[in-house]
Amino acid sequence: MSATPSAAAPQSASPTPGQASRFLAQATFGPTPADIDAVTRVGYAAWLDAQLAMPASQTHFDWLLQKQKNTEAFKGNGINAPLDSTLWRKFISAPDQVRTRVAFSLSEIFVVGVSSITASWPLFGAAGFMDLLAEHALGNYQDLLTAVTRNLSMGCMLTYRGNRKEDPKTGRHPDENYAREVMQLFSIGLLELEQDGTVRLVRGKPVETYTNADVQGLAKVFTGWDINGPETDVEFHRRPMALNNALHSMSEKRFLGAVIPPGTDGHLSLKRAMDVICAHPNVGPFIGMQLIQRMVTSNPSPAYVGRVSAVFNDDGKGRRGNLKAVVRAILLDPEARQPDLDSPYWGKVREPILRFSGWARAFGANSNNGEWAMPDTTDNTIRLAQSPLRSATVFNFFRPRYVPPVTELARRHLVAPELQITDETSIAGYLNFLAIYADRGWEDLQTSYTPEIALARDPDALVARVALLLAGDAFSQRTAASIAKAVATLPPDRPRDRVRAAIMLVAATPEYLVQK
Numbered sequence: 001m002s003a004t005p006s007a008a009a010p011q012s013a014s015p016t017p018g019q020a021s022r023f024l025a026q027a028t029f030g031p032t033p034a035d036i037d038a039v040t041r042v043g044y045a046a047w048l049d050a051q052l053a054m055p056a057s058q059t060h061f062d063w064l065l066q067k068q069k070n071t072e073a074f075k076g077n078g079i080n081a082p083l084d085s086t087l088w089r090k091f092i093s094a095p096d097q098v099r100t101r102v103a104f105s106l107s108e109i110f111v112v113g114v115s116s117i118t119a120s121w122p123l124f125g126a127a128g129f130m131d132l133l134a135e136h137a138l139g140n141y142q143d144l145l146t147a148v149t150r151n152l153s154m155g156c157m158l159t160y161r162g163n164r165k166e167d168p169k170t171g172r173h174p175d176e177n178y179a180r181e182v183m184q185l186f187s188i189g190l191l192e193l194e195q196d197g198t199v200r201l202v203r204g205k206p207v208e209t210y211t212n213a214d215v216q217g218l219a220k221v222f223t224g225w226d227i228n229g230p231e232t233d234v235e236f237h238r239r240p241m242a243l244n245n246a247l248h249s250m251s252e253k254r255f256l257g258a259v260i261p262p263g264t265d266g267h268l269s270l271k272r273a274m275d276v277i278c279a280h281p282n283v284g285p286f287i288g289m290q291l292i293q294r295m296v297t298s299n300p301s302p303a304y305v306g307r308v309s310a311v312f313n314d315d316g317k318g319r320r321g322n323l324k325a326v327v328r329a330i331l332l333d334p335e336a337r338q339p340d341l342d343s344p345y346w347g348k349v350r351e352p353i354l355r356f357s358g359w360a361r362a363f364g365a366n367s368n369n370g371e372w373a374m375p376d377t378t379d380n381t382i383r384l385a386q387s388p389l390r391s392a393t394v395f396n397f398f399r400p401r402y403v404p405p406v407t408e409l410a411r412r413h414l415v416a417p418e419l420q421i422t423d424e425t426s427i428a429g430y431l432n433f434l435a436i437y438a439d440r441g442w443e444d445l446q447t448s449y450t451p452e453i454a455l456a457r458d459p460d461a462l463v464a465r466v467a468l469l470l471a472g473d474a475f476s477q478r479t480a481a482s483i484a485k486a487v488a489t490l491p492p493d494r495p496r497d498r499v500r501a502a503i504m505l506v507a508a509t510p511e512y513l514v515q516k
Helices: 017-027 033-042 044-052 060-068 080-093 098-107 122-136 140-148 153-159 177-184 212-222 233-240 266-278 283-295 300-313 323-332 352-362 417-421 424-440 459-474 477-487 495-507
Strands: 253-255 257-259
Touching: 017 033, 017 044, 017 098, 017 323, 017 459, 033 044, 033 459, 044 098, 044 323, 060 080, 060 122, 060 233, 080 122, 098 122, 098 140, 098 283, 098 477, 122 140, 122 153, 122 177, 140 323, 153 233, 153 266, 177 212, 212 253, 212 266, 253 266, 257 266, 266 283, 283 323, 283 424, 300 323, 352 424, 352 459, 352 495, 424 495, 459 477, 459 495, 477 495
Parallel strands: none
Antiparallel strands: 253 257
């Protein structure tokens, strides 16, 4: 069961501030007062089109070079704090917010964890991978998948870096890891889908998209690829992996109904494999559904998925896989812009990374010295239970079809991916971290709360502003009134304490934690 739009009427040209805030929570790393004003002034489409036309901001790789992190001190794994700094830097402050948010969403589909990068300077490998996602986030899907496939960090993550061709004499077979996951996770999934994302049934039963024979055939394509150049400086992380044809399988490759003839070299084999995978009818609904989940709602209606799949298949100009058009379709869809906010089927749990970035952007947090010092926030006892590019496995922090067992969600057949990293410990850890950052920021990441302090003598106005910036129009007047009453118990001559209390209480409510 899925949400149904509350109205089929055309989208309003002048969103309310609350509607603008909710839109920005989907499109960016969190609303800011300036962006709310801009969206209410020009409308959703004009604001979004300006973002989609914006050039990419400074890359993570270049920022790390600027900060001189390409030294021996940062060559090994486990010394990755600068990676956290640059990732949060862009999440919070990058002007090209939509591109940056889509790249982050893609990083939870095409997953690389920094601890799995076996080459030197893994922080540059992870930074370069996120830059690659940002470069292609609004481009063509096949270009994206090809770039991901040739990326060294992904080669490390899924163990096909240095993958060698089969040897009948010794019984050696090519590593099958990437061949399996490029289909299962990055393109077509396990089961054949209708264009609306529902499982296709043949004689009442689902149909698997591929077999183990397909994996074995495709694995031969990913042989012979390895690091491009010596590990003498960090630039090798920016170069696609190079092909050693002596290690590439020249035998016939059969997969997904296609045949690559024997004797075909590695570059042509890879191009043919990408053509076959990206033409599969599952790609539009499989990738479109996950992008909707990452940005808008966990349980979109089949009609919503179908509209997005149609744009993936043809952007209106005969082009397939135009991700810019797909993102635009996701964010401007009537179901996204005019949902029934009271529906139990609409919305998504706000993942911890977006809670922190939402606070930082809403209240103007910035790095005092340009260092953007941030910790690994993986710890679930005192931090966020999630940290960017630190997933332990290629299956992300949470699975897109995760259903919390023995819950009302399970009874209603609804998924809630983010709840896979939610338990009693992580809830307390989030509140502990919240208490720190709402009170005093984090190291050099600070905010003055000047506009909020100016409202502190009026608890109702203060809470209304905090709720607008964090939750938009999905926050109820009843909850706001209860919080304002609690805030009013604090002495008016302690304005910062009132601000801190208002932020903590709003950010702890289900109306904030479930993004509508």
